[in-house]
Amino acid sequence: MRVVAKFGGTSLGSGDRINRAADSIAAAVEDGHEIAVVASAMGSMTDDLLSEITFDAEEEDRSQIVSMGERISVRMLKAALASRGIDARFLEPGSEDWPIVTDDIGEVDVEETRRRTDEVAASLGEAVPVITGFLAEGTDGSVTTLGRGGSDTTAVMLGKYMHADEVVIVTDVEGVMTGDPHVVEGARNVGEISVDELRNLSFRGAEVVAPSALSYKDGKLDVRVVHYQHGDLLSGGTSIEGEFSNLVDMRERPLACLTVAGRAIRNQPGVFQSLSAALGDSEVNIDAVASGLDTITFYVDEEDAEQAETILHREVVASDALSSVTVDAPTAVIRVTGGELPNQPGIVSEIVDPLGEAHINLHDIITSATSVALFVRWDDREETLEITQELF
Numbered sequence: 001m002r003v004v005a006k007f008g009g010t011s012l013g014s015g016d017r018i019n020r021a022a023d024s025i026a027a028a029v030e031d032g033h034e035i036a037v038v039a040s041a042m043g044s045m046t047d048d049l050l051s052e053i054t055f056d057a058e059e060e061d062r063s064q065i066v067s068m069g070e071r072i073s074v075r076m077l078k079a080a081l082a083s084r085g086i087d088a089r090f091l092e093p094g095s096e097d098w099p100i101v102t103d104d105i106g107e108v109d110v111e112e113t114r115r116r117t118d119e120v121a122a123s124l125g126e127a128v129p130v131i132t133g134f135l136a137e138g139t140d141g142s143v144t145t146l147g148r149g150g151s152d153t154t155a156v157m158l159g160k161y162m163h164a165d166e167v168v169i170v171t172d173v174e175g176v177m178t179g180d181p182h183v184v185e186g187a188r189n190v191g192e193i194s195v196d197e198l199r200n201l202s203f204r205g206a207e208v209v210a211p212s213a214l215s216y217k218d219g220k221l222d223v224r225v226v227h228y229q230h231g232d233l234l235s236g237g238t239s240i241e242g243e244f245s246n247l248v249d250m251r252e253r254p255l256a257c258l259t260v261a262g263r264a265i266r267n268q269p270g271v272f273q274s275l276s277a278a279l280g281d282s283e284v285n286i287d288a289v290a291s292g293l294d295t296i297t298f299y300v301d302e303e304d305a306e307q308a309e310t311i312l313h314r315e316v317v318a319s320d321a322l323s324s325v326t327v328d329a330p331t332a333v334i335r336v337t338g339g340e341l342p343n344q345p346g347i348v349s350e351i352v353d354p355l356g357e358a359h360i361n362l363h364d365i366i367t368s369a370t371s372v373a374l375f376v377r378w379d380d381r382e383e384t385l386e387i388t389q390e391l392f
């Protein structure tokens, strides 16, 4: 197998941990696998270096300074591998066959990076390359970075461009867990998780794998997260399933839009629970929920509209917190997911402005970390879809 193994800061946080990392790499190499290693800075070294830049440093100087964390790690790991009789070499920006290049605006130069990565891949049988994560080389030979958490990006990008079978992210958790194991008790490994689920989680706090790295995940490349104490690079942990995709998708069937009003909605516990439980008890599926100042809107399949209205009306009559329920005309939903949606300030107006110019009234807009859902009148759906598709 061809594997890219990425060791995060925690997994290289001390000499003991570097030994452990080198043992796991050596075992995989001795089993006949082709391994490329990506290393982050030891422990919190990047944060420590950044916090010591107390002067007004130029970007190039800043990148040079923070690059030292990863530069130390690759030397440590290379030496630890050599001490086990494993032929290894380290690669850092400036090395003769350094692979990752950024263009004039700091974005990865895909063509050049692919070309150089092919060369690194071709030499995998000779010595284990130990590559600095997080770092890249500008067109003028300067050091650039891929943003915080960028070592994950280095690993998944190289995995894709090297046609690796698998990228293994070695970190301080057993994998993606049911909750943050450093906070909640009894968290357990979820085993498998989809790219979009994990992108949402990592944009919103559970940064087990940096979200920008997951943009490089395609269906052919396996990505797995394992604990540094696990020892075996080639088994266990959490598998990240599926592929990152850009999608503009229209729900085929119309939705009914049911709005419940009530002045106490926001300050009375249990109101939302009782409404959604009542719908759930009658097998009415909720496609989406939006909340206003004194309202909650449920989007359900139009076929369920009458039943849903009857159920919600029963709840309104039974609750002092609620005043009334109403149903609106059939609604369409167009969802935009993927892309670099969450990273772009102004992306929502980029999506919404052309709709305004076309005089399409937005019924509702619901955003998540990685998606924007546009609710429009059923008759406006084709035009909305066309305008939105043109943007992506």
Ligand SMILES: Nc1ncnc2c1ncn2[C@@H]1O[C@H](COP(=O)(O)OP(=O)(O)O)[C@@H](O)[C@H]1O
Pocket (backbone or CB within 6 Å): 007, 008, 009, 010, 011, 170, 171, 172, 173, 175, 176, 177, 178, 179, 180, 181, 182, 205, 206, 207, 208, 209
């Ligand atoms: N649901 C979750 N599952 C696993 N880890 C989680 C979750 N939510 C938050 N985390 C946190 O994500 C952290 C892993 O990211 P990070 O510290 O960047 O690792 P590394 O330094 O190895 O790159 C874990 O230490 C853990 O506290």
Ligand SMILES: N[C@@H](CC(=O)OP(=O)(O)O)C(=O)O
Pocket (backbone or CB within 6 Å): 007, 008, 009, 010, 040, 041, 046, 047, 069, 133, 134, 147, 148, 149, 150, 151, 152
């Ligand atoms: N050292 C860099 C890159 C990185 O990805 O680190 P880690 O793998 O430890 O999250 C940073 O702190 O941003």
